[in-house]
Amino acid sequence: MVGDDSHSHDDSSIDRRNFVRGCGAVAAMAAAGLSVDSVAATAADLDALLEDLPDNWGRWGEDDELGALNLLGSEEAYAGMEAAMQRGPNGIERFTLQMPMTGEAIDVLVEEGAEGPTTDTGDPMFPGRTPARRDNVADARTAEPYPGGMQFSDDRFVTEFFLQGTTHMDSLGHGWYGDEVYNGYDESVTAAPKEFEHAIPGCTDGDDGDGKEAKGHSEGGVKETHGHSAVDISPLADAGVAGRGVLLDVGRECGDDRGWLELGAEVTLEDLKATAEAQGVDLRQRDIVLFRTGSLERVTDPDAEWNPLNEPGLVFSDDLIRWIHDMEIPMIGADTVAVEKVTQTVGDHTFVLPLHGALLRDLGVSLNEILWLEELATQCADDGVYDFLLTSAPLHVERATGGPVNPVVLKATKPKKKRS
Incomplete structure (x- = not known):
């Protein structure tokens, strides 16, 4: 059931301005009070936690780097198109789900002595990753007309550009435990x-x-x-994604009057199923599952507290992993920085991102993080249609651990009047 994680570390005293010390997730974890030693101490426990659960290693060959996206073929694309066309030719709406790559970099605006959750807004970056900055290299200030009078502007990135700093897909090799990544590499x-x-x-x-x-x-x-010499983002970029997507608006079903889950809320398999039932949408094999918590709306609200290491998110259970495997879910996406809760208590142990191990490493299920779902969710609630055609492909960056992506949704809605 959705609720506060009463057993995990209390991150409420960490404010957004003071997350970044250097650059990287480990530094961010340390800033949140989770020591590197405590993470390392649970490595054997994570292996024990997942050892009896299913995996997809070898299912599509010993050299496979695509994982569960192998499950998306012609029939799955057709199911998505059927969902998009269910209200006829005048009842299709288009949504894109990407957040900007060039936010305000609040994380690095450090204020000495700042305490408590911040209400600053601007970017949804995971601590340690800053937004990119771009600048013009040609424009109206300097451009000389070409023959015929044409002039052009041009630009480039002039700062570090983190491929997982905005809406993105993880490569299957992005997260692992033990000494092997997906498919035994x-x-x-x-x-x-x-x-x-x-x-x-x-x-x-x-x-x-x-x-x-x-x-x-x-x-x-x-x-x-x-x-990466293997299981990088490029196989996923080459394959692309096309299938029937389903939005599970857990925030609207289980959250406050704004449709937000509380900071620290846990999203369980039971919550996903209950939300689907309340929405009247059938979950089918090989569906692409997106779920909304309201986190990105919180990021952009200047009056709301925000804490990226204590966002609501999916939490581990044996039943969840078996359900994802049995349902052959190829990809899961959410409006959070990690899809799952960053820290989770399972039994007597606290884990960091255990679902990244179970999903990316073991099942080869793709993860799509930092999705902007507000407009899509609003229309779904208005017309009662929660399934659609979802297409996307990350940028093809060779050897990369992930890639920015702009998913496109074609969704059936109330028919509009024909154009005159």
Whole structure:
């Protein structure tokens, strides 16, 4: 049942301005009061927690890197199109679910002595990841007309650009436990070096952020990088996603009068099923499941408290993993930074992101995070149609751990008058 996680760490004393110390999730966890030692101590417990649950290793071949997206074929795309067309040719609405990549970077605006949850708004970034900044390299200030009079503007990113800093899909190799990632690949595939023949200037200028020269970076530019030699985001980008999506508006069903779940609320399998029943929508095999908590609306509300390490989210249970496996769910998405609760207590142990292990690593189920669902959810509540065609594909960035994505939804709604 949806509710506060009374057993997990209390993050209420951590404010958004003070999350970032350096750059990375481990630093953010430490800032929230969860020590690196405590995470490492549960590694064997996570293996024990998941060892008797199903996995999809070898199901699509020993070299597979696509995972449960293999389940999306012609019939699944057709089911999505049927859902989109159920109100006729004049009753289809289009939604995009991406958040901007260039927010206000509140995380790095540190105020000395700040305490308590923040009400600052702007970006939904996971602590340690900042939004990107872009700037023009050509525009009306400098452009010279080409023959015939045409002029052009152009731009580029001038800061670090985190591929998982906004609406994105995780690669299947993004999260793992033990020494193997999805489908039995050795964890070393996540750290494969690649040297390029030609160096390209980098935004770090050879500095890794601690005053030390980053490997492969020099005054001449970036000539070597590390990345995934397998189970990166590129197979998912090549395949794309098309199928019947279902929105489960848990926030509207179980939350407050704004349709928000409380900070720290746990979303269970029972909550998902109860929400589907209340909405009158059938969950079918191979559906793409999106669920809404109201978290991103909280991020953009200047009067609301916000805490990315204590967002509501899906929580682990054996039944949930078996249900996802039996239902052959290819992808799960949510309006939160992690889909699941960041810290969860299962039995006597506290885990960090255990569902990333169960879903990405074991089942090969794709995760789509930081989805903007407000307009889609509003229309679903208005017309009672919660299923639709969902299509998407992450940016193809070779060797990357994830990729920005702009999912497109085609949804049936009340027919509109024909154009005259």
